[in-house]
Amino acid sequence: MSVPLHSTSEVEGDSALAIEVEDLSASYLVRTHTRGGAWGLRNLLNREKGDVREVPALRDVSFDVPKGTVLGIIGRNGAGKSTLLRTLAGILEPRAGRIVVRGRISPLLSVGLGMQPELSGRENIRLGCLAFGHPADQLEYLTASITSFAQLGEYVEYPFRTYSSGMKARLGFAVAAHLDPEILLIDEALTGGDAKFKEKTAQKMFELCGDGRTIAVVTHGLSLVRMMATTALWLHQGQVAEYGDPDDVVNAYMRYCRIDASALAVMEED
C-alpha cells in the first residue's frame, strides 16, 4: 500500500530496524487571540506581532527501533510525545531531520479522536477499516471481531457521541489493533477502559508483539511500560532525556518527578 502523503526515495540502512529517527525536529502552531484596540484593526495592520506562533515540540531527536520492539514513550504533558507519534506516522511533517519507517503503520493514533461523533460505532469501524485500505468484503468479519473485542454489544449501533470514555477507548484500540499493522502506534490507549479491558489490551499487545510486530505507545502508565515495553523513551521538553531499558528509564523519570514506588502504585491504582 502506498501512502501518498510522503516522499519515498532510495533508502539505505539496516533493514532490521522498523523505525530510524535522525536529528528530528518538529513544531506545531499556536494561535493567540490577543485582539488589539479598534476591533483588532491594529493587529491586522501590524502583522509582525501576528497571532500564530510556531512552537518547537521536538529538537534533534534521534533513536532507532528494531523490528519487534515494544517502545514505551513517557514524559510530562507537553514533552512532545504525541507530536513524535504523529511525525512517526507521517501525519505531521518534520521541520528538520529524517524518519525512515519500514513496514505498514496503523492508521489510528489517538483513541477515539479519529471517530465521527454523529455516526454509530459500526459506521466508524467500517470507515476506519476502509480508510486504511481494507477491501470491502472483509468489513463484515472485521466489524464483528472488533465489536466483540471492544465489548460493545448493542451499543455498536448507537452514535459514537453517546459512548462513555471507556467505550471510546475500547473501540479505538480495537480498531487500531485489528487492522493488521506491522507497526502499531498508540497514543494514551491504556489510560481508558476499566481494569478488565486494560488487562485485555495488554494481552493483545503482548500477542501482537509476540507475533513480531513493532509497537510504539505513548502512556503515563509507568507500571505498564515496565511490564510490557522492551525499550522505553523519556522525552523531556522535546528532547530525548533517556532511552533504553524500561526499568532504567522509568526509574530515572520517577527520580526526576520525585515519585516514589508507593506513590506510583497509589496513582496508578486511581
Place this chain on the structure above:
Amino acid sequence: MSISTGSASTREYSDIVQIFEPNAHALPRLGDYVRDLLARRTFITELATAEIRGAQSSTFLGELWSLIDPVFQAAIYYFLFIVIRGGRGGPNQTAYVTVIIGSVFFFNYTRIAIGEAGRSILRHKGLVLNAIFPRALVTVAEVYKGVLATLPALAIYAVLHLVLGAPITQALLLLPLLFVIQSGMNLGVALLFSTVTVFVKDMNQMMNYILRVLTFATPVVYPVSTLPSSFAKYMIWNPFFPLFSAYQAVITGQMPSGGQVFLSLVWAIGLLWAGIWVFLRHERSFALHV
C-alpha cells in the same frame, strides 16, 4: 547520532519503506495518488451516506427530509411566481417557474460542494490529525454527498417538469453532460476552498458571503434572458455563468450554444486542475495548520 536497543524480530515485514523529511511543497505522483483514492472509493460512498444518515438520525422523518426539502423549496417558488404574480406571467409563466426551480435545484449541488466540501478538512480535523489516508478522500466524499442530496431534488423536478407541461425535447439529453461538467467544477472549487480554509480561518466565515454573491452572479433565481447586456459581459469571469445559462436553455427546451458548453468545459478543466494542484501541494502541511 542514533541510539538503539532491543532485539531484531523474525517476522517478515512487507517491503513498504517510507521516508518522512521536510519537503513541504513536493507534489506526490498523481497516478499513485489517484490509484490510492480509487482503492478507497468505498470509503467515499460510506462516509457520504453515513453522514447524511447521521445528520437526519435525530429527526422524526429521517431520510424523508431529502424529498420533503426540495418539495418545500419548489412550493415556495411556485407560490412566488405563479400565485403571487397571478396571471401576469403570461404564457411564459410555466417556463419561468421551471427555469427557476430547476436552476435552484442544480445550484444546490454547487452550494453544498462549496459550503460543505470547502470546509471538509477542518470538519474532519480529528481524522486528519490521527489517521493516515489521502486527504482528498474527505473532500471528494463531501462533493459526493452533494450528488446524493441533489438526486432526490432532481427526481422531484422531473415530476414538476411533466406536471407543469414544460417542453420535452432532445436538449434534455444534454443534462447528464452538464451535470458531469458541474461535478468537475464543484470538485475543483471544493479542493481549492478546503485548502484555503485550513490556512485562512476567516474563509470559514467568508464562505457564506461568497456563496450568496455567487447565487446572484449566476442565473439561478432569475432567467439569464432578463439580465441586462451591460452586466452580462462581466459574467464571463463567473465559471458557473455559462453552465447555468446552458442549464436554463435545456430546461426551456432549447439547445444551449456551443460556446456556453465549451466555456463551461474549459472552466471545469481549469478549476479541477487548479484545485488538484493547490490541494496536493499543501496537503502535507494540513496537520500543522488545522
